[in-house]
Amino acid sequence: MKKIIILSLLTIFIFASCDKIEKPYRIEEDVVDIVDTPDFPELDLDHVIHRILIEEYTGHLCYNCPKGHEALNNIKSLMGDTVVLLAIHARSQSEPEDDNYTDCNIGYINDYRTEAGNNYAERFVSLGLPAAVFNRTEINGIYEQNAPESWAEIVNEIERTPADLAIQIIPVFNKKQDTVFIFVKTTLLNTMNANMNLCVLLSESGIVSPQKNNTPKIGTVPDICEYTHNHMLRENISPILGSALRISAAEESQLNVYALPVSSKWIISHCDIVAFVYNTDTQKVLQAEECSFYTPETNN
């Protein structure tokens, strides 16, 4: 009898510890049912800008990183919205530190690392910080570029071929669910026979917290206690490696919808949505887009 009880308990334990998911595995349709799909403005196909995504790998304990931030700010002010910036805090120089490591009152207590950022850093960065990755393209056999003084030249040398695709982003706030639904429409401008993924991420600017620094002309050395961090990756909205695009013919489009519960971890009016499409075989980013998270509803 004892054996039967033990075996029964084991069987219950085994089956209770396993979820078998039935088809369909995707739930995109469920999200669309909650809010109405917004009307996307018609694309002016002749004037779609081919934007460059610059991922800057950085950390608040990285002394050279303010130099990197400055280099990218200069690039952004020169090139405007033809570049999309993303500051990814990753690796050990982004770890929180105890208070006695600095003279700043609040110390390096914040952890700005994200699962997505750690994943990307693992794949694209092997040398030190700061590191910039331009359109996830290898330059001289390596993705990361570690000298901020060379970044402007690198951006200038990137060939601005006409865009192969366009990305449109519309966030819709659903007050009832305290969730923002992000509608992303990808339209091919040319036929594309490539395996492509769409990545959608949340970035935040205006975050004030300490930053190590060894460049006196940028700020106090060795700590800038009230440093403003911009374009910081806060969370992945799509899966980390993106959602697959199943379109290939010119003018074909695909709508992806994502739900992002509003969180007190970030100030929503300071946030942007960054979306980019990359070739999963070569990793090369084919197009990037950025959209302010601010909507009248989110500000209420």
Place this chain on the structure above:
Amino acid sequence: MRKIYLVVAGILLTCATTFGQNNFIKNSRVTGNFQFDGQYYIPNEAIGADTVKEKVRANAFANINYTYEGFSAGFRYEFYKYPLIDFEKINYVGHGIPYYYASYNHQYFSITLGSFYEQFGNGLIYRSYENRNLGYDNATKGVRVIGKPYKGITLTGIWGTQRNLFEDQGQIRGGDLDLSFTEMFDKIGNSMFRAGVGASFISKYERDNSTEYHLPENVAAYAVRLNFGVQDFNLNAEWAGKVNDPSTQNSMIYKNGHALLINASYAMKGLGIYLTALRTDNMDFRTKRTAVSNNNLINFIPTLTREHTYALPSMYPYASQPLGQIGFQAQVNYQIPKKTKIGGKYGTDISINYSRIHGIKQHLVAEAIEAGNDMSGTDGYTSPFFGFGELYFQDFNIEISRKFTKSWKLALSYVFLTYNQSVIEGHTGEPEVQSHTVIADLTYKINNKHALRLELQHMYAKKEANEGSNANKGSWAYGQLEYSIAPHWFISVLDRWNYGNPDPKKRIHYYAVSGSFVYKTTKVSLTFGKQYEGILCVGGVCRTVPASYGLGMNIVTSF
């Protein structure tokens, strides 16, 4: 962290309260070990060794264990706050007491609270272990109960969270039943036969927070195994399965996973034959769906290939591919008897080893084809059991060693490797490496205390005209001379020369000079030289090793 200190304080308090008892002191035992690995880094542009701002980095850890009769407790303090750059690159950065335990062992049961290492069967569904060189430690932290109700019957249950780097993540629970018929039944135990079976089960829990997929929050894996032996012959087989487990690693597919491992061996005096076969299909099993690299691994899929100890062939080790691989390994060890014409006075040892591993053939399911060959959110693919895909790795090697006189010993080896760099290292588009290596290892024992060892190696690898940072680097030559004065001193000089690199600027000498001093259970070593950028694998689990140059210090002691 506070909890850890409370547990440690609790253990010490328990000890202290009973300290007055003589018996307690007499039967108590404290053991431990300490290791320090430090390096002074010198930047070297030619080999790609970066500037390390702190100049000096180090890893250090110490284990302290206490035992009193059936009770044992212990902890390990690790200081990797400013670690060697190898470890920084894999994010093994932090310090504290990540490992602590208390355990009680009885004749019929054993209970462990805190951290523990455990393995079910061959580890196909669950193995928690550590390897300090790899920077790998996935200790389970929770509770483990082992019951031994009858001779030959072992029941193990575990429940806990998993160590990943310096954090505890995920939730795993499971059990294992092991039946040894050899121990249970005297009739079998006293015969020429040995037999046993086992079964295990593991489940992980992870919240479904996806807005794109319906994800399983509880994912189970299970395995059954068999051991059988007749006299000098042994057979061990294990089959494992895993239910739907979409993850970053498997491109979010819902296909079930499978693995089969078969080991067979025959050993008699002077002859040993070993055969191993392995097939894995979607068996990457982690506590986090988004984990990559060596993070959050629950199971261990072994590699079938020989782990070369000589420097040049070990540059191209095989990294096990849980997502899909099929292959086998065969090895024959034979000793030509001593005092024969061919075997010589001391006999001659010959070892021949061959391993070959392919990917598995995959046919995409209809939904994936309709979605433009995108497997995510589908069952992925089907795979015929004996469907061999592209070649991942091949290794043929032969080693002949012979002692000629009391003073002279020589080992000669030849290694042929085929290495699919794009799969094993994940560098898409990089060419396959084919290499031929010959090795001579000569030892001259001057007297009972003094010995000299000379190692010469040459690897021929076809030059590939490519610009990739990790591409085939052409041919290499290697020489090492060691001098040992037993039992305390050891000195070595070596040079690894990439003379065949297609880029003349990269035909670099990676030299190193090292010395060690051993006193009782303490060893202190110093090494000065250049470290080649490569890949380090132990048991098929690998990490990259960055290039470095400088002075290294290693201290190991135990008490």
